[in-house]
Amino acid sequence: xxxxxxxxxxxxxxxxxxxxxxxxxxxxxxxxxxxxxxxxxxxxxxxxxxxxxxxxxxxxxxxxxxxxxxxxxxxxxxxxxxxxxxxxxxxxxxxxxxxxxxxxxxxxxxxxxxxxxxxxxxxxxxxxxxxxxxxxxxxxxxxxxxxxxxxxxxxxxxxxxxxxxxxxxxxxxxxxxxxxxxxxxxxxxxxxxxxxxxxxxxxxxxxxxxxxxxxxxxxxxxxxxxxxxxxxxxxxxxxxxxxxxxxxxxxxxxxxxx
Amino acid sequence: xxxxxxxxxxxxxxxxxxxxxxxxxxxxxxxxxxxxxxxxxxxxxxxxxxxxxxxxxxxxxxxxxxxxxxxxxxxxxxxxxxxxxxxxxxxxxxxxxxxxxxxxxxxxxxxxxxxxxxxxxxxxxxxxxxxxxxxxxx
Numbered sequence: 001x002x003x004x005x006x007x008x009x010x011x012x013x014x015x016x017x018x019x020x021x022x023x024x025x026x027x028x029x030x031x032x033x034x035x036x037x038x039x040x041x042x043x044x045x046x047x048x049x050x051x052x053x054x055x056x057x058x059x060x061x062x063x064x065x066x067x068x069x070x071x072x073x074x075x076x077x078x079x080x081x082x083x084x085x086x087x088x089x090x091x092x093x094x095x096x097x098x099x100x101x102x103x104x105x106x107x108x109x110x111x112x113x114x115x116x117x118x119x120x121x122x123x124x125x126x127x128x129x130x131x132x133x134x135x136x137x138x139x140x141x142x143x144x145x146x147x148x149x150x151x152x153x154x155x156x157x158x159x160x161x162x163x164x165x166x167x168x169x170x171x172x173x174x175x176x177x178x179x180x181x182x183x184x185x186x187x188x189x190x191x192x193x194x195x196x197x198x199x200x201x202x203x204x205x206x207x208x209x210x211x212x213x214x215x216x217x218x219x220x221x222x223x224x225x226x227x228x229x230x231x232x233x234x235x236x237x238x239x240x241x242x243x244x245x246x247x248x249x250x251x252x253x254x255x256x257x258x
Numbered sequence: 259x260x261x262x263x264x265x266x267x268x269x270x271x272x273x274x275x276x277x278x279x280x281x282x283x284x285x286x287x288x289x290x291x292x293x294x295x296x297x298x299x300x301x302x303x304x305x306x307x308x309x310x311x312x313x314x315x316x317x318x319x320x321x322x323x324x325x326x327x328x329x330x331x332x333x334x335x336x337x338x339x340x341x342x343x344x345x346x347x348x349x350x351x352x353x354x355x356x357x358x359x360x361x362x363x364x365x366x367x368x369x370x371x372x373x374x375x376x377x378x379x380x381x382x383x384x385x386x387x388x389x390x391x392x393x394x395x396x
Contacts, residue, residue, distance in 0.1 A: 007325065037345045037349060037379045040330055040338040040339065040340055043329050043340055044330070134338065143328060147324070148326075150374060151320055151324070172341070174387050176386070177386070179383075182381075182383050184344070184376045184380060187374045187375045187376060188374055188376070188384055190370075190373040193374075201327070205327065205329055208311060
């Protein structure tokens with residue numbers, strides 16, 4: 001075949017179309033995520049409480065189970081996977097010293113000292129982040145959930161300075177290229193916005209428990225702290241539990257059963 | 259009047275220049291036709307109302323859903339819808355380019371919905387990053 005200018009242009013046009021089509025690959029018709037779109041009926045069955053809280057059987061939370069919960073949470077909420085100081089985390093883990101620095105636990109049993117404690121936003125009763133937020137992007141719902149309205153966040157990071165638990169992460173860059181497993185039913189975030197655990201408010205609204213609680217095989221108990229008959233109150237009645245940094249005065253809603 | 263021989267032609271020239279767009283578009287009908295879903299007859303509100311006020315509606319939805327936890331919208335006919343841009347609107351209007359963008363591009367607005375929200379509920383992977391200018395400079 002004689003290769004002339006005309007043939008070359010034809011080939012170039014076809015290649016350009018191919019590249020263009022490849023760029024649109026994210027608009028696939030086969031859903032990668034198994035969950036179906038929640039319906040009005042689902043939303044009518046939303047879970048309600050006066051004060052949502054969580055109790056953690058820390059002895060049952062092995063590092064593997066912790067990683068499983070983290071993965072479930074980060075997949076559900078499109079949390080980007082970034083290593084290093086720009087890490088975004090909704091659910092993570094730390095040892096005793098980091099988790100309970102105010103307990104000054106000397107001569108601890110080795111098992112407890114090296115145990116990995118799951119960490120997440122404590123959904124405080126008196127949240128510091130809500131007090132300092134200048135735009136009310138972070139606010140407290142009547143059911144105790146400390147919620148973020150990402151639309152309003154201006155990225156000032158006062159809340160990150162205010163939070164005694166380091167539960168908040170800032171998007172220093174567009175998080176979308178770093179999202180490994182994607183859930184199309186939950187939005188992503190943009191550059192310049194702070195994010196944190198929302199106690200799965202979007203799942204409670206359709207009558208489901210938080211995704212970490214579902215993944216934790218009973219190690220995480222979720223329920224209404226103001227209902228004496230609830231599972232969480234039963235767990236707290238029967239076991240000794242502590243909260244993180246009580247002297248910060250924020251009164252966390254997450255309890256650690258040692 | 260002093261310098262009338264300069265001022266009057268100047269004014270005429272200015273007026274001519276100012277009315278060029280009006281004259282240029284005279285006789286042209288301004289119409290944008292976004293692609294509507296074929297299998298659905300009704301939107302959450304009547305078409306004209308959606309055309310005029312969809313931005314206010316979306317703004318109300320986002321405040322009510324996120325801040326008040328009220329996630330079900332009931333319209334005048336008593337039909338119930340979930341307040342969700344991606345999961346409700348984009349389920350029926352799955353092609354942003356043929357629906358949203360047709361009007362937005364024509365009238366020159368660049369809403370920043372898609373900086374965070376997904377295009378459809380069955381999208382496979384996050385929207386790839388685009389050049390700063392294409393997002394309206396956000």
